Amino acid sequence: MAMTIATCKSLAQQLEPILWKHLTIRVRQPARESLTRNCHIIESIRIVGLNDIFFENVLDILQYLSTTTGPRLDKETSTSCVTLKRLKRIELTNLIYASGLLTMFNYCPKLTYLDISCTMLLKDPNSARLFRQALSDNLRQLEHLRLNGLFATTKNVLPLLVVCFLHPQLKEMRFKFSMKVSGNREYSHWYEDDQEEEESQSDQGDEEFGVDPELRWVTTSLENASRSSDYSTSKISSLTLPSYRRGYPASFLVLLLRYYLPNIEAFDIPWGILDANLQEECPKMCFKLQHISFSQHEFHAPYELDAYTAEIKSFIIGCSSGVGLKSIRAYHFDEGDYHFVHDSLLGVVADNHSSTLEEVDFRNCQSVPSLSIQNILSTCRKLTRFNVIPASGSASVYFNHIVNGGQWVCLDLKELCLNLKRSSADYYDGTETELGKAEAKYVYSQIGRLVRLETLRLGYMGDLSKEQRESFELNLTLKDGWLAELQGLVELRHFHMASDFWSNMGQAETEFMSSHWPRLQTITVGSPLSWKAGHYEQQPHWQRLRDRKIKFLYN
Template sequence: MEPRSTACAVFLIPELVLLVSAYLSSSDVAQCIRVCKDWSRQFETHLWTNFCPSVYFIDSLSFSPHMNAALSENSRHIRTFRPAYIEETLLQVLARGLLQQQDDTTEDPSTLCTNLWRIDLKQLIGEDYTPVPWHSHIVTLLCHNQRLTCVTVPLELLQIDVSTTAIAQLRHLRHLAIFSLDNEGTSREILLILEACLPLPELTKLHFFEMRVTWFQGDTTPDGSGPEAIIEEATITRFSHNSSAKKIKSLRLPSNGLGSFNPLPLLLLKSDLLDLDTCEIPGFSQDEDIREIELIVRERCPRLKHLRCPCFKYERQDGRAARAFIRGCTALQSFTSHMFSDYDAESIGEEGFYDDRDEFEPRLIISELLYRHDSTLEAVLSRCKKLTRFWVMCDSSGNSMGAITSTHISLSDWVCMELRELGLTLNLRPKDSELYLRMNRKEIADWSEDDHDAHVAYQQSMAITTKRVYTQIGRLEQLEELALQIDRSHETCQSESDYACNLTLYKGWLGEMAGLKNLKRLRIKADFWSAMGQAEVEFILEHWPLLNEIAFGCDLAHIYAAPHWQWLRIKRPQLCFASETQP
């Protein structure tokens, strides 16, 4: 009895319980609750801290009085609200007490949902929701949670007039992210948001994403305020009465049509509201001077380190703006893009699209990036000792941009031993190899003995090179996330099946990665799993003790049906399988 009573006594200290629970997942906290009544009382409140209700939980609210009462009783403990699904019953329970108190109905303030720090509805993107029924409840939560620091909500929330007023009262707000359920917004809505949030003294991240807006000359809010007046007034309000007010460090603006009028980017870049560390390259008006953009970035954004290139294809103006940002950055550390189409210098010349800069200056975004900030992608791995993230992942539609060959990334020893996240798109046998070009001119039946010998030697060379890649990965003892994709474009002469054995023990190089003791997430977007069997999952269980998620680029039904993956789930119940079929 003594050990149990001692353990219970230790967890009577609330500060200790709070510290321990910060390192536990929701399932871990649930296990603690089941230990004994004392632990249940101490840990139950922390089970509600990060409230991410599932579809099952939300559906249960409609017919389970017990579930309904539990949510009402514990809503005061919720700090993060991140639903995977929206149903009006859920929001009614959270907002009911707030509305009753607002109507002067007797309600115990200690039971109300008034302690939120974060509201995140971004998982609703792409879902078919009718926003009107539940938006009023979200607005109620915003109005009664003045300590909110992070808010991610749909643009359609502005259909309710008091929503921008509620946002304007969040004096502790640090991160505001706005998305649109139908990917479209109006300039009036954007101006209303800016009018509400730009004066907030703690706001450092302002993100609009998955949204396109069309601007017109003279667009204003209902009270007649245009973008220039709003930015000027926000600057005065933000800094005149608050010497400790912060500037916006991370910015992502709505996209606009190719070259169409867009007043926001230059107005914000020229203002005193920004001190950018991270930025998605915005779209500019067609008539904007690219040299001016470059100069403003260099002078007004000296600490800009992380650039994100928006997804665009065959839009010359966006490419010019991206190159202007790259040239203007003097401290660039990372460049990220989901996908974009770079320009071919020769085709641009043929179509007469040259700008009036030096004729010999690089015109491709990637070449501009490498020319200005590093020589090659693989050089980063062998030079940057303090690198913590290296992510080169292509989409699965055949676009090879960013794919790197095994030969390139195995030329030198990697020195980035502090790497935490690694994503690679591999091309084990590029078509530009000398042997491929020579062999491709002949039928296999016409090969000479020397041809066959050269082919065998090439195969052996590629095997050694590929093994070296996995050996290099295995040396990254601090690595927490590993993602592997393959080049599916016309730039490779291998198919997906040629990679199937890479993560096996007997025909591949899984054993080279036994040193990844801190690996938590494995994302295999190509078919590295079909050749894996019982020996491989036993290796995972033994050598990767912290692994808690494997994301497969296939339907999980194929994984659940395999007995060796079932065995691994039984042996490690906390391991989560996910499907990652998107880029």
């Protein structure tokens, strides 16, 4: 395609407007001539994996794309800025020098989506002021704003909050935390100036909102703005507040959501200071709330976990007075080695939202009780996605809990991710009992009833020896196992074996998959080392699946 365009000018003129409409930039950059010829066509720019970016003027962001080193380029005349007026979307993973980007905002009147890392942008007071001015005056059509690397304790963030809350078109506002990665896990990262500011305010403790000068300034500014003749109610429907290490007082959240952000449908519940007012006020401010998420913090004292759990429960129960909760998401985000989902949360969700719940996504969770999982699956008929991936195997489903808990009613489920756990009768014994066999068959038959399932991920509790596991959780053979119970999954596209289900499989099992799962596209197995060490990829029955265009992926 590239060679054809390069050699045929007439074809290039027809195809380039399509190919250049959405531009993703990595290490290799497009030719400057092509950029110059097509920059008026570009509607979205995404820069990935570049660390040293220097913008000198409005067009440097486009000129930079033609290089790999990011040199400072000659300035262009302002008349060239007309080429950016079709630009609707900008995504920058790194931002070192902000002034060029701020200037560029003056010439992007149609920009609707902005996702940038703004640590440098807001640490400089002048840049922060120009950014607020750009949001207020130039980016009037902006609907989605995602800012990475923010904390409410960072200077200039709270004034930005006020500008965003008063923006006429903004619908999504996500202030993401700054991240650092260690191995396969992500942790929050607190900047030194944030730590110093927190330490200077640590003596305030769990103060009332009324004497918190920073947050009081936010609500006072909103109150004053609401009195003006041109004030309009915020359209923001999706909100993630910047991290506030002291915690947001409940009274602040109540005032914000009830009076100034009445259209919230998706809310990331921040760590807050609970009071009785929240439990009472939540039903009054959650009429439209349908999607909630929360981070799994490390709590250093039991009362902290209990307080945050009570805060989350208040929102879950409050949603029941409105349209009802459709999704709940818990994501791992802390500084320590432990992360929790309180045992009672899923039970509260099932009790209050069984008629509306569609998605459950708990990743890297530590404590999700088996009975709560069974409760969701057996009561929520509209459920389409159930993803519970534990960090250490504890969020597993006991087979006997499923047997005793009734049939699953979520027959429209499209994605299911579970860890299975043998019942107590077989737990410490390598020899499975007749009761254990019956329970296992019943569990797999429940999965087999999910005829609309497109993605299935199965794992096991990880602290048993292979000898104890292989005849029970890991047995997905046709002769002695439970693979036959899954023959009804005619819509299955992605089969993820998070544990070693594959080592005992042979030609009969792969033929079964091929014939009963006609839409199968991918099979995910263990790590490349364990898969290749067993020479499984060379075995004829797996090779036949490859020949049928089924892709093999690794955990």
